[in-house]
Amino acid sequence: MEEHNPSIRARAVALMRQGVPNRIVAEQLNIPRGTVGWWRSEDRKARGETYEPPTDCPQCTGRRFDQAAYAYLLGLYLGDGHITSKRSQHHLSVFCNATQTGLVAAAEQAMRRVMPQASVRPRAKPGCVEVKSYTKHWTCMFPQHGPGKKHERPIVLEPWQQTIVDAHPWEFVRGLIHSDGCRFTNWTTRVVAGEKKRYEYPRYFFTNKSDDIRTLYTDTLDKLGVEWAHCTRHGNPYNISVARKASVALLDVHVGPKY
Known part of the structure; x- marks a missing residue:
């Protein structure tokens, strides 16, 4: 020097x-x-002064923040997100399909709207994009963070989080489906007048191993008037299906396919 x-x-x-x-x-x-x-x-x-970086964490500062964006980001986090919180490394990561550029952009935007001061950076990985936001204060916003996999420990929303989900239920559902769900076209055959005919219909799936996260999803669907059903595969109740025409139409308006 x-x-x-x-x-x-x-x-x-x-x-x-x-x-x-x-x-x-x-x-x-x-x-x-x-x-x-x-x-x-x-x-x-x-x-002898300890340096604390400036923060705009809503929980630490009492600052107002974009609650609709938070409800969406909460859904993404519960599905395909995790927080790394170590002495020298703190960041929130959400993993997105690399081909779904709209989802990558939506994840970046939600992070910036919740905590604008934290840097956000997408990182390409094989078959996916990891959207990362760097600040230790994501643990304040997602108190569900903890050791181990989400499906191996309780996942319960804090009262303030539930209030946000109740105010923005569609954003929460959209985040969950964008992380661990999909919209696809199902088909079946029926015999009509002696002739076999093929019928196609759209359907939404949400798949998550955590009983608590699936319950958060289905409880919110119930409040929104969306009919759903368990779709057990190999004895595992990990899949939630929405196939009724009126309910699919609601999800199409408020969620839609990932892109």
């Missing part, structure tokens, strides 16, 4: 203690931003 006159360092530290950002200090004194950052860090250590 280039040596600087002690008086320059003293001036820089004085400005930083007044709350002047590193970039402005570097520009005013014509020194590298990295040097300013190092001086700030050393000054904090000398004063």
Whole structure:
């Protein structure tokens, strides 16, 4: 690191203690931003000050936030999301099909609307895109975070989360289906007047191993007047089917196929 006159360092530290950002200090004194950052860090250590990055976490600051976006993001998180919260690494990840670019964009947008200050970055992986948002405060927004797989531990919404889901049920359902669900065309055959005919009809599936998450989904469908049924496969009740014409029509209006 280039040596600087002690008086320059003293001036820089004085400005930083007044709350002047590193970039402005570097520009005013014509020194590298990295040097300013190092001086700030050393000054904090000398004063025994622990640095806490600024945050716009709604739970920590009481800030109003986009609750509709949160309901959608909550659905994505419960389906294909997880939080990494370690000493040196904190981020929320939602995994999306790489071909569904609309879903990738929707996940990015929801993260930014809930916590605008946190950086968001999509990361391509084999067959999928991992949408990541970096801040330790996602654990505040998703208290369901914990060790182990979601289907191996209880998943219960906090009262404030349930209030948001009750206010924005379709966004929550859309997030769940966009993560662990799909819309596809089913078919069957019937004999009519001695002739076998093929009939096709649209259907929605939601598949999740967690009993609690499936119950959150079906309870919300009940409130919305959507008829559903268990579709047990190989003895596992992991699949929830919506096939009734009127209920499929409701989901088509508010959810639709992933794209």
